[in-house]
Structure formats: structure tokens, C-alpha cells
Amino acid sequence: MTALTRKLRLIMELRREGVxxxxxxxxxERTPRDAFLPLTFKARxxxxxxxxxGHGQTISQPFVVAMMTQALQLNDRMKVLxxxxxSGYQAAxxxxxxxxxxxxxxxxxxxxxxxANLRPLRLPNVRLKLADGSLGxxxxxxxxxxxxxxxxxGLPPALKEQLASGGRLIIPVGGAEQRLLLIERQGNTFRETxxxxxxxxxxxxxxx
Ligand code: SAH
Numbered sequence: 001m002t003a004l005t006r007k008l009r010l011i012m013e014l015r016r017e018g019v020x021x022x023x024x025x026x027x028x029e030r031t032p033r034d035a036f037l038p039l040t041f042k043a044r045x046x047x048x049x050x051x052x053x054g055h056g057q058t059i060s061q062p063f064v065v066a067m068m069t070q071a072l073q074l075n076d077r078m079k080v081l082x083x084x085x086x087s088g089y090q091a092a093x094x095x096x097x098x099x100x101x102x103x104x105x106x107x108x109x110x111x112x113x114x115x116a117n118l119r120p121l122r123l124p125n126v127r128l129k130l131a132d133g134s135l136g137x138x139x140x141x142x143x144x145x146x147x148x149x150x151x152x153x154g155l156p157p158a159l160k161e162q163l164a165s166g167g168r169l170i171i172p173v174g175g176a177e178q179r180l181l182l183i184e185r186q187g188n189t190f191r192e193t194x195x196x197x198x199x200x201x202x203x204x205x206x207x208x
Contacts, residue, residue, distance in 0.1 A: 006046035010046045021069075027096040055110055059086055084133060091103040106207045147171075151201070167184075
């Protein structure tokens with residue numbers, strides 16, 4: 001099976017599992033996931049599964065990337081913050097749907113590799129930074145959307161503060177058992193909706 005066939009199969013699978021937003025499906029289709037994987041896992045890039053990227057971390061499952069991105073309801077006027085850049089894959093997907101993407105990562109080795117992975121794709125609207133994302137990114141706040149790619153025990157207060165009014169934030173919450181939590185802000189009202197069960201690596205304070 002060619003890479004293209006595998007990719008189209010993945011898109012059909014995401015559709016069947018409930019990804020209905022065509023702009024999100026198109027962004028996943030346009031993003032070469034193999035470019036974000038170590039050599040040993042490139043052949044499995046279009047499997048609907050999380051895969052190791054080194055430093056004990058993983059690239060998220062395409063279904064989860066798609067569901068989280070869909071929940072944000074992005075458009076090309078929005079500024080997004082991603083916490084947990086990892087390989088840079090989700091940042092690349094987000095860059096096709098938003099005007100500006102800020103992505104922060106706490107492990108320097110991963111951030112350097114994410115930068116190298118993204119460079120050949122020439123996505124001028126992605127900015128990467130080594131930082132503890134549980135503090136958000138105050139210098140670029142407020143954000144229209146915030147996506148957290150690591151599981152927290154609760155919503156870090158800084159992220160709530162840095163979300164713009166009318167904005168949406170999605171974060172996996174829990175320990176051994178986790179669920180996606182969607183927060184929608186209107187002024188000082190925060191509406192919470194619990195979504196799918198997921199499995200993410202933990203959100204860890206500090207940088208290395
Ligand atoms: N979105 C990534 C997958 C991320 S895996 C991708 O598409 O490949 C989760 C990442 O979150 C890991 O790289 C981990 O180092 C990072 N992380 C964990 N806690 C963090 C924190 N407090 N600040 C920033 N990054 C963090």
C-alpha cells in the first residue's frame with residue numbers, strides 16, 4: 001500500500017469515528033505525519049495510533065489531534081497556543097487553520113527536533129518556544145484558542161486567564177483515567193464540557 005492510500009484510509013477512518021469538520025480533515029490530509037516521526041516509525045505514520053518520538057514522549061493519535069482541533073472551531077483570524085509541541089505535528093495541522101500558532105515545549109531536545117521537522121514545510125505562522133506551558137505564554141496572550149497536549153490534574157489558572165473572551169480551550173484532565181475538557185469563555189463565565197476519554201503523557205512543571 002502506498003503512503004497516499006494509507007493516508008486516505010486514515011482520513012476515512014477519522015470521518016467514521018466522528019470527525020465531521022472538512023477543514024480539519026483537509027488540514028490532516030495536507031500534513032505529512034511521517035515528517036514528524038523518527039526513521040524507525042515513519043512507515044507507521046498513517047496508522048491511527050500514538051507513536052514514540054524520544055525522551056519518553058509520543059506524537060498524539062491522529063483521531064485525538066483531529067477531535068481536539070475540531071473542538072476549537074478555528075478560523076484564519078485566530079491566534080492559537082499549543083502546549084506540548086512534541087514532534088511539531090499538531091502545530092503544523094493548526095497552522096493551516098489559524099493565523100498564528102504559538103507552540104511551547106519543556107524538553108529542549110524535542111523542541112530542536114520539532115523545529116527541524118517543521119523547517120522544510122515552510123509554515124511562516126508557527127512560533128516555537130522552550131517554556132513551561134502550565135504558565136501559558138503571557139507575552140503573546142490573550143489567545144483565541146488554547147490546546148494542551150499533556151494531561152493535567154486540573155486546569156492551570158494561567159491558561160484560563162490567557163484565554164480571550166469568546167475563546168475555547170481544550171485540555172486532557174486526569175491521571176490514570178483522563179477525559180478531554182472543553183472550556184468556552186464568555187467574559188468572566190467559563191462553560192465546561194467533558195468530552196472523550198483519552199490517554200496523554202502528563203503535564204510536567206518546569207523546563208529541562
Ligand atoms: N502535540 C505533540 C504531542 C505532544 S506529547 C505532537 O503533535 O507531536 C506531549 C508533550 O508535552 C511532550 O513533548 C512533553 O514534553 C510536553 N510537555 C509536558 N509538560 C509540559 C509543560 N508543562 N510545558 C510544555 N510542554 C510540556
